[in-house]
Amino acid sequence: MNVVSSGQPTYWPTDKRKIPDVIDFCVSKGIAKNIISCQSCWDLSSDHSPIIVELHTIPQERARKCVLYNNRTNWSLFRELTDKAFQESISLKSEDEITEVVLYFNKSVQDAAWSSTPPPQSRNLDTHVPKHIFDKIIKKRRIRKRWQTTRDPVAKKQLNHANRQLKHILEKDRNDGFHNYLAGPDTTASTDYSLWKATGRLKRPVNVSPPIRKPVGTWARTDQ
Secondary structure, rough: OEEEEEOOOOOOOEEEEOOEEEOOOOOEOOHHHHEEEEOOOHHHHHHHHOEEEEEEEOOOOOOOOOOOOOOOHHHHHHHHHHHHHHOOOOOOOOOHHHHHHHHHHHHHHHHHHHOOOOOOOOOOOOOOOHHHHHHHHHHHHHHHHHHHHHOOOHHHHHHHHHHHHHHHHHHHHHEEEHHHHHOOOOOOOHOOOHHHHHHHHHOOOOOOOOOOOOOOOOOOOOOO
C-alpha cells in the first residue's frame, strides 16, 4: 500500500502554542503513483483544509526537485566562483547591511552551485515493443475484428488462443527485462551506486513542506 499526501499540513490549530499537522491523507493499493495527483483545498476557512486526490488516465509528469548539487557537480569551479564572490570586504554595522549581506551570500552560493552543476540527464521513457510481440498484437487485433463482425465461434476460439499466447509472451518479455535490470545495478562507485538508487525509488517518501508563521502570529497556508 502507498500513502498519498500533498506534503502540506491539513490541520491549522488556533492555539499558537501548537503547530500545524497532517490529518488528511489517502491510502492506495494497486494504483500506479504516476497517475495519482494530490493537492490541498484552500476554499474552506476553518482550521481544517481537505485534500483533493485525482486519478488520471495518463501518467503525470512531475516537476523535478530543485537541488543545488548532484553527483556531477564541479566542486573546483564552485570553490573558484565562491572565492571570487566573497573577495570584497563588506560592512556589517547596521541591521539593513546584515540583511543585505545574508541575501548576497545566499544568492552567491546558489549561483555558484547552479553554474557548477550540469542539468540532470533526462531518461528515455519510450517503451520499445519487439517485432515478434508487435506482430502478435496485430494478428490478435485482426482476429478480434473478424469475430466482432461475424460472431463466428471459430473466430472466438482463435481469439481466446491469441489472447493467451500474447499474455504469455508479454509476461516472458517483462520477466526477462526485469532479470536483465537486476543483473546491472551494483553497489560500487563504477556504476554510480545504481543498486541503491533503484531500491530508493520503491518507497520514496512524500516531500513535506513545513509551515511558516507570519509576523502577526498566524500560519501561512498558501504562497500568497
